[in-house]
Amino acid sequence: MNGVLADVLNGKVHSGIPVWYMRQAGRHMPGFAKYLSEDSFSNIIRNPVKSSEIAVEAVERLGVDAAIMFSDIVTPLEAAGLEYGYEQGPILKTSMQLDKFESMAGNVDSEKLWFIGDQIAEIKRRAGVPVIGFAGAPFTLASYAIEGKYAREFPKTKSFMMTPEWSRLLGALVKLIITDINVQVNAGVSAVQLFDTWVGVLSEEQFAKYYITALSGLVSYIKGLVPVIYFCTDCSHLVAKIANDVKPTFMSVDWKVSMKSLHEAGKTGMQGNLDPVYPLVGGETMLGEAGRVLEDARGIDRYIFNLGHGVIPGTDWKELKKLAEYVHGWH
Numbered sequence: 001m002n003g004v005l006a007d008v009l010n011g012k013v014h015s016g017i018p019v020w021y022m023r024q025a026g027r028h029m030p031g032f033a034k035y036l037s038e039d040s041f042s043n044i045i046r047n048p049v050k051s052s053e054i055a056v057e058a059v060e061r062l063g064v065d066a067a068i069m070f071s072d073i074v075t076p077l078e079a080a081g082l083e084y085g086y087e088q089g090p091i092l093k094t095s096m097q098l099d100k101f102e103s104m105a106g107n108v109d110s111e112k113l114w115f116i117g118d119q120i121a122e123i124k125r126r127a128g129v130p131v132i133g134f135a136g137a138p139f140t141l142a143s144y145a146i147e148g149k150y151a152r153e154f155p156k157t158k159s160f161m162m163t164p165e166w167s168r169l170l171g172a173l174v175k176l177i178i179t180d181i182n183v184q185v186n187a188g189v190s191a192v193q194l195f196d197t198w199v200g201v202l203s204e205e206q207f208a209k210y211y212i213t214a215l216s217g218l219v220s221y222i223k224g225l226v227p228v229i230y231f232c233t234d235c236s237h238l239v240a241k242i243a244n245d246v247k248p249t250f251m252s253v254d255w256k257v258s259m260k261s262l263h264e265a266g267k268t269g270m271q272g273n274l275d276p277v278y279p280l281v282g283g284e285t286m287l288g289e290a291g292r293v294l295e296d297a298r299g300i301d302r303y304i305f306n307l308g309h310g311v312i313p314g315t316d317w318k319e320l321k322k323l324a325e326y327v328h329g330w331h
Contacts, residue, residue, distance in 0.1 A: 005065040005130055008269070008302055009191050009227045009249075017294070017303060018065040019327045020132065021320060022193075022231070022252075023310030025058040025070050028317050032057070041086045045071045046115045052122035059127050061317055063324045067127040069120060069184065073136030073195055074144050076180045079112040080105040080172075082145060092148030098165055101145070105172040113183045120187035130191070133184035137196035137230070138173045138214050145169070154201050161210045170214040178221060185225045192222055193229040193252065200234035207238055216246050223249060229271055233309055243268045254308035260296050269302030274323075276307045282319035287326050294330050 005018035027033055032054045035044050044050050051070040059067045074082070074090040081104040084090040110117065123131050136144070143157045151157075160166060181192055202211065222228045230248035232238065236257050243251050243262060251262060252271035259270045274293050278286040290305075297303045305327045311320065 005304070006190060008304060009130070011269075011302060017297075017305050017327055017330065019305040019324050020064040020066040020068060021062070021307050021311055022068070024062060024064060024068060024320070025054045026311050027313050028311060028315045028320075029054065029057055029061065030317075041072075042084075045075065048115050048118035048122055051115075051119045052126065055119070055123050055131075056127045059129055062321050063328075064129075066129055066190075067123045067131045068193075069116070069123070069131060069133045069189070071116060071119075071134075073134070073141065075116070076108065076113070076135070076176045077141060077145060079108045080176055084144075089150055090144060092144065095148070096145045098169060102168055102172040105176040108176055108179050110179070110183050110186075113180060116180070117183045117187040120184060120189060124188050131189050132191050132193055132229075133181070133189035134193040134195060135177050135180050135184075137194040137199065138170050138177065138218065139199045139202070139211055140196050141173050141177070142169055143198050145173075150198075154198060158201065158206070161206070166210065170211075174214055174218050177218060181222055181225070189226060191227040191229060191249075192225075193231055194219070194222075194248070196230065196232045196235075199232045200236075200238065202238070204237055204241065207241065212241075212245060219246050219248050223247075227269075229304075231271075250302065250304065252306060255293075256308075258296060259293075259300065259303075260298075263300045269304075270297060270300050271304040271306045273306070273308040276309050276312045276315070279307070279319050279323055280312045280315045282316060282322075286319060286323060290323060290326055291330070294327065 004014050004016045007014035008018055035050050055067045055070045074084050083093040120131055143154050146157045146160050219228050227249035229250040229252050231252035233254045239262055250269035250271045253273050255273050255275040263270050274290055278289045
């Protein structure tokens with residue numbers, strides 16, 4: 001199915017449905033679990049040999065149609081001087097000072113992100129499938145820079161958004177993301193997924209007033225290089241506007257959104273959207289719901305099967321393999 005994913009990404013005639021999973025190279029995979037018992041997550045993602053092996057292992061064991069770069073969305077923020085620890089997610093160790101961050105973000109170059117390019121090149125050499133790169137989108141990266149970690153409703157980020165300094169932060173983040181994306185594209189990724197995981201906390205009015213201009217410019221830039229997959233959660237009130245006005249190549253949505261309805265409204269490619277609890281449960285329950293998701297996507301000419309969020313820790317990777325086989329055999 002490897003050629004099918006390339007065709008779907010580029011809008012060519014194809015048969016079959018490609019599949020990959022967000023967080024497919026996670027703690028449920030034996031290779032990653034082994035490395036994590038020996039080294040820190042931060043060191044692993046900066047070691048192109050280890051990180052590429054983790055990415056390739058997921059492709060080989062699961063039978064998916066793409067490798068996903070193995071990193072974290074805050075990696076560019078670290079290159080710009082912010083320091084994070086990793087527990088269930090990234091946690092900022094020291095607060096952001098905007099003047100310093102703005103200056104350092106503007107000075108990040110490809111040399112500071114060398115390990116990302118080297119990892120992608122090694123995955124391409126070994127995996128035999130397209131490589132998907134990724135980056136955090138500006139609002140979600142801003143939330144990790146301001147709140148320092150996941151925060152319910154993100155009050156500090158939304159308050160900062162209403163100050164004059166917000167445009168400065170967005171500008172610095174967009175420059176930083178573009179540097180990161182350029183490294184990935186130059187190394188050979190076939191597409192880039194933008195993770196805007198927390199943008200759903202914004203109302204339609206806030207999204208339009210404070211964010212859409214920066215996001216649209218970034219998406220337009222990346223689309224000039226490779227296809228863009230835009231992912232968000234709890235954003236059903238925003239997805240039609242994003243599809244129609246921001247215009248990513250693909251919308252990747254959670255299980256609360258009807259892909260068929262969104263596709264009819266926005267005519268964008270679709271990715272998703274099985275609730276990741278189903279692979280955690282596994283068996284016929286998982287396959288039955290996967291069939292319903294695939295039926296919802298019937299008639300969408302540019303469609304990639306995925307989960308509505310990342311693989312849940314504790315999921316048996318063998319169930320993910322069964323799921324990929326089911327999707328490949330569905331018609």
